[in-house]
Amino acid sequence: MRCRSWLLATAVLGLSAAAARSLASCQLQQFAQLPVTMNATQPLVHAKVNGEDALFIADSGAFFNLLTPAAAAQFNLHLSPAPFGFDVSGIGGDAAQTSIATVNTLTLLGVDIHKVQFFVAGNDFGAAVGLLGQNLFHIADVEYDLANGVIRLMRPKDCRNSPLAYWAKSVPYTVIDIESTTPQQPQTIGEALLNGTRIRVMFDSGASTSHLSLSAAKRVGVTPESPGAERIGIYYGVGRNTETAYVASFDSFKIGDEEIKNARLPFGGRLLLGVDMLIGADFFLSHRIYVASSQRKLYFTYNGGPVFNLRAPQAPAQEAAAPGSSAPAAAAAAAPAGESPAANPTDASAFSQRGAASASRHDYQHAIADFTRAIELAPDDSGYYYQRALAYLSSSQQNLGAADLDQALKLQPQNVAARIARAKQHLARKEEPAAVADLDAADRAMPKEAAGRLELGDLYLRAAQYPAAIAQFSDWIAVHPRADVMMVQALNLRCWTRALWGQELNQALEDCDGALRLDSHAPLLYRSRATVRLRQGEYVKAVADYDRELKSYPKDAWAHYGRGIAKLRLGLSAEGQADIDAATAAHADIATAAARHGLTP
DSSP states (O other): OEESSOOOOOOOOOOOOOOOEEETTEEEEEEEEEEOEEETTEEEEEEEETTEEEEEEEOTTOSSOEEOHHHHHHTTOOEEEOOTTOOEEETTEEOSOOEEEEEEEEEETTEEEEEEEEEEOSOOBTTBSEEEOHHHHTTSEEEEEGGGTEEEEEEEESOTTSOOOTTOSSSOOEEEEOOOOOSSOOOOEEEEEETTEEEEEEEOTTSSSOEEOHHHHHHTTOOTTSTTOEEEEEEOOSSSSOEEEEEEEEEEEEETTEEEEEEEEEEOSOOSTTOSEEEOHHHHHTEEEEEETTTTEEEEEEOSSOSSOTTSOOOOGGGOOOOBOOOOSOOOSOOOTTOOOTTSOOSHHHHHHHHHHHHHTTOHHHHHHHHHHHHHHOTTOHHHHHHHHHHHHHTTOHHHHHHHHHHHHHHOTTOHHHHHHHHHHHHHTTOHHHHHHHHHHHHHHSOTTOTTHHHHHHHHHHTTOHHHHHHHHHHHHHTSOTTOTTHHHHHHHHHHHHHHHTOOHHHHHHHHHHHHHHOTTOHHHHHHHHHHHHHTTOHHHHHHHHHHHHHHOTTOHHHHHHHHHHHHHTTOHHHHHHHHHHHHHHOTTHHHHHHTTTOOO
8 A cells, every 4th residue: 555645644652662682782672562363364453443442454565554434434533535636555556535534542552542543545354444554663673473473563773784583593584675665655675586587576464465466477477378377366455446366386486595486476467666566464474574674674584384375285383394595594683672472472362363373374283272272271262262163164173163153152242253153154054043143143243334244244145134134235335435346246235135035126226237337347247137127027138137147157057047037938938948957957956046036937
């Protein structure tokens, strides 16, 4: 994320400094340690906004703190227009609109910071309400130890020529130069080699995975049409547009002394600030990183396991082979006095943070062990049972996961995340009444403006609770701008829900038409609108819409079945039956599924 104007205010933490210990003339002072909980590949920091609990993404790629528009509404914040000529940009281009809000009290690490400004823009960030950006991190050197669930803010003294990877006493470390920073461009930018070609890279902890621009991939001879390249979907950031993402193998990625052979990297779209690649949370998890802005250098060591492909099977910790490296073997700087390394946790919170990082790397064995230790130390904490439940479920231990979800909700019935996770389990087992009970409880506990209402609506839809699903979609739509990158999906879901329900068809048509005005190339919108028109008896228009959807998804059973019904009602018996047969071939139970919604030939 970047800005195009001077930033006038910066929030500085008034945190007490730890005493420093000296080695030679170099001293390191740790004056803040932020606990980080990994949620998939999002590094989340707990805070309070005007006394209300909130989660933020620790985003080294963001130039300034940011809240989403929905979060600003949730916290009842007053919005002021951004200065003339100011905009916020990121993946997907410019945000639709940028405002400024002032949080009276931001509580971080138990410290109240007053009158903190946030920019308000962009799209939802999952469980997070916004980003903590470089106006927080740029006030000092920063150590990212995400594998152990910690970010440390450090101040060196008399360390001009001293290596600052102080923890690397017996393991190799790598050091690279980074560019000078300014208040307008405080991000951490350096260089790497891709297939031997020099590229400019940004270290962006807020990017869930490392990602190349389309132009950088093309410079080394890789395009979406290259052998082995695959389309993997879309991605987006704060901008109003989505980008198509591809993945391909690259012969070599080298940064400093570390080289990864046959690196399989996502690529697509364009990146900002003239960078060719975002070094994302996957790299941060597999390395311990010290950003020494004081020296214009960056130090890192390798933790083990995959660097980019976090879904690859994990080797046992003692067997994980490092990427090729000829880095120095040890650092010279002193460890900061008072440091309590998260690598050797002693309390429940630290075990939980390390476990969450292991789970993010799909190392569920170690994650479960750490969550179990956290539970032993704090058996009344609902969150630790929830975290272990997800690790059990992700490692196909369904019964143990279910037991932990039950215990999490026994301890804290208002645990929304656990409610939703258990509702998904009930739906998978076709236990709709139990699922609906959990969804209803989540609905009561969730803020009206919460981003999670889109997911809640989708789960109500799966449970065939159409009015409840529509209510969730409506709540989400009401607090998000029309230009939100997820608005097309939200309108389509509400249209599709009404189409399946067979009620409020005029409103359904308005939703589909509205979504098509935002994106006329989204195939599933035509299937939704076709089903509405089928319900309304507009068979010719229904066939035309189904035709458009089937050009993109020629094996879609729902579209074939709906078009078959429409053609049969137009008297086109042979064509209609051919579509019914094609639908049945694609989905043997399509007739039964459609009949549940009153759709029959």
